[in-house]
Amino acid sequence: MQVYKVGGAVRDRLLGLPVTDVDRVVVGASTEEMLAKGFRPVGADFPVFLHPKTGEEYALARTERKSGRGYGGFTFYASPEVTLEEDLIRRDLTINAMAEDDQLNLTDPYHGQRDLEARILRHVSPAFAEDPLRVLRVARFAARYAGLGFTVADETMDLMRQLSESGELQALTAERSWKEISRALMEDHPQVFIQVLRDCGALRELMPEVDALFGVPQPETHHPEIDTGLHTLSVLEQSALLKQPLTVRWACLLHDLGKGLTPEEEWPRHIAHEHTGLELIKAVNERFKVPKDCQELALLVGQYHTHGHRALELKASTLLELLQSFDIYRRPQRFEEFIAACEMDARGRKGLEQRSYPQADYLRGAAKAAREVAVQPLLELGFKGSELGEALKRERLKALKAYKEAATA
Known part of the structure; x- marks a missing residue:
């Protein structure tokens, strides 16, 4: 039985950022072994356990297979035979598909560290296109790390376009969509979230009302930027710069x-x-x-x-x-x-960002x-x-x- 930190905890440590959430994956263990060690089961869809003393989450290494539409359309398989590499390949981005043990030894089969250094958001495998929620997640990561110079890889953007055109985004539940949207709006660059969704065609599917604003002109005397869509992005940008709450950002x-x-x-x-x-x-x-x-x-x-x-x-x-x-x-x-x-x-508004109000x-x-x-x-x-x-x-x-x-x- 081996325990690894995975995902965001590894990514943010390597970026020199504060680590807030720690996900752990357990390789080489069965449900019975976890229960025997006093772990408490909490996962309905796949085996997740709470540590008997710390209460932290530990998930058994697992594989997944597409079995239906949408975010929930997957069948999971967990067993002691599932390797760390098999668990990591089902993740969305290479920078989220790294693991480390207690001695900080890095396992990086899909070159996440290389993409971190290149500031690239790149999908791990073609299975990325099986989960429509990942379109929103990638756009959210783009908003989070835009200040560090991260951009979405061209081939990943191509897959996001395919997902947007497939109709799969319509299978997302309102709750899951809002969770991603609300988190993205609270990032440092929420305007990047909207721009990435627009670039891959997802904004037209999810919020056609917002997408329709791009290309619509406004009077230049009041709006030097002219385009209503660009104005909306600028308003969002200002709301983040001035640390506004979610209510204000959504209204913006x-x-x-x-x-x-x-x-x-x-x-x-x-x-x-x-x-x-x-x-x-x-x-x-x-x-x-x-x-x-x-x-x-x-x-x-x-x-x-x-x-x-x-x-x-x-x-x-x-x-x-x-x-x-x-x-x-x-x-x-x-x-x-x-x-x-x-x-x-x-x-x-272009050029008026510092004007008093x-x-x-x-x-x-x-x-x-x-x-x-x-x-x-x-x-x-x-x-x-x-x-x-x-x-x-x-x-x-x-x-x-x-x-x-x-x-x-």
């Missing part, structure tokens, strides 16, 4: 979907794109069963981001409606995330002015029920008028 990706519906004869203007995009945002949210907080913010940013940009021009009554839409009294954080998404949108502080001040309107004096005056709501609204509007007058004087 979807905020301009309505522009993909604008008839060509109306280009480069996109009248009412905020409203035409809402159904598209809903469709993408539902397709991937996106968490509620991400869904809600994406819809609100899609609908109101131009309000954010025009904040200093808005009438007090429109400003109040905006604040009410976000329920700033009970959910102040959501409005803060909206402001962040608007700022990322403004920064995601005074709308942010203006909107925060407006929210503060509205929140500071006290309810108690109105209760003491006898207002209650719907009358109290109307009175509160009048007082908040009065406060916003005073705020706007002072702030824009």
Whole structure:
């Protein structure tokens, strides 16, 4: 029985990066032997065990065979006869197909270390094309390691194109897709994830609404980069540079979907794109069963981001409606995330990445002015029920008028 560290733990150690997750594979052992040593079984699809003292995962070396469509369409076989090399060949990329023992002796049958040094993401074997999830995984690794200069090997990109054209991506579950998408969006270069998916044709299959933005022009006076798809990538890039949470990054990706519906004869203007995009945002949210907080913010940013940009021009009554839409009294954080998404949108323009965004502080001040309107004096005056709501609204509007007058004087 031999135990090896495999996958990301080996890869990141060789790259000089922090090692967070450690996967271990056990060669030469049976399920019975693992149980006899006190390991606890947890794997339903293949033999994975928890160490009796540390609780860390240990998986028996295994082979796999394609038996159906999609990520789950595989039959696994584990036995003491399965070699380390046989276990490693079923992995996705050469840089993930290395193993090391406790003395840091490296087993690298598929030249992962060479590809690490060459900064190449390359598939291990033709079996790569049997698992559609690997298209998303490779794009995610491209986003993670873009800052180190990694690119996808041409032959691997060819296999990803084949998978995209095969219809296999449609067999992915919403849960598995969202897990990869959400992890990729939180990488340092999420825009690379979207670009790689587009380059291999997967974006058209998974998010045609986003793919449709490429080649759609916008007015050069507001958008020097012109292309809506490139703008979306830039907005995502800014959201990562400024360490925004997943909710904001997801909203940044979807905020301009309505522009993909604008008839060509109306280009480069996109009248009412905020409203035409809402159904598209809903469709993408539902397709991937996106968490509620991400869904809600994406819809609100899609609908109101131009309000954010025009904040200093808005009438007090429109400003109040905006604040009410976000329920700033009970959910102040959501409005803060909206402001962040608007700022990322403004920064995601060629040559304007460092321009200040005074709308942010203006909107925060407006929210503060509205929140500071006290309810108690109105209760003491006898207002209650719907009358109290109307009175509160009048007082908040009065406060916003005073705020706007002072702030824009």
